[in-house]
Amino acid sequence: MTQAARPYIRMNGAGNAFIVVQAFEAPFHPTEAEVRALAAPEVGLGGFDQLIGVEPSESADAFMRVWNADGSMVQTCGNALRCVGWLLLEATGKEEVVIDTLGGPTTARRAGDHQVTVDMGQPRLDWTEVPLAEEMDTRGIELQVGPIDAPLLHTPGAVSMGNPHVVFFTDQQDDAFVRGSGSLIEHHPLFPEGVNVGFARVIDRGHIRLRVWERGAGLTLACGTGACAALVATARRGLTERKATVVVDGGELIIDWDEASGHVFMTGPVETERTGLLPQS
């Protein structure tokens, strides 16, 4: 992959860190090793949770490709949809844009200054859609997590937002516990495609405090699909309303699981940090 003078924009969505690469003029298809190399702190990009490629699309305003920092290419990324949505809304002057991903098309619309709402579609709630390795009720799955104190991690919810999530209802959210449990569960055999691991504390029926150990990226300041999955999991348990503020380390996301359409809408901030050129490989 020749990286000569390929521009990027460093952005974040509620702290979720992205390097966004414009791939309209020339394809951008880094190998897993090249993605990992770009994520290395010494490369000078500042590290990232996900690397994002924005490509032309026949059926949408753009196609967004997502790589985790570990190099794995994944279906979608909620916070990146909001960031890329902002760039497209600004560039086109439209009130709404369509962004296609491997997880399917989504729409993004302006929700205020540097605020974007994305329609994340319907959550997938059957065990075969998460996916799980065996049939279970996804409102509360049975999961043995090795040496970890099971009562703290009892019958989590499992949800796909186009990517797999498991959501624990626990008051314990310190770094050691989230990192220790998350890294164990991310590759648990119950999740054949791996899983993003959410730790949700219900504050009240309209507020959730959430931390997420992300598949392929580790503990991040925010996870958009994770916030959607947490709201769906808590609402299915009757612990919250279908609309709530999800408080993540990097800010707040408003998640609304619309009853009529079944779609999950996510609203939150986007920030453009800086632009630069990718290093030549």
Ligand SMILES: N[C@H](CCC[C@H](N)C(=O)O)C(=O)O
């Ligand atoms: N780590 C996720 C992709 C990024 C999701 C997250 N950054 C978001 O905002 O949804 C996965 O492997 O499915």
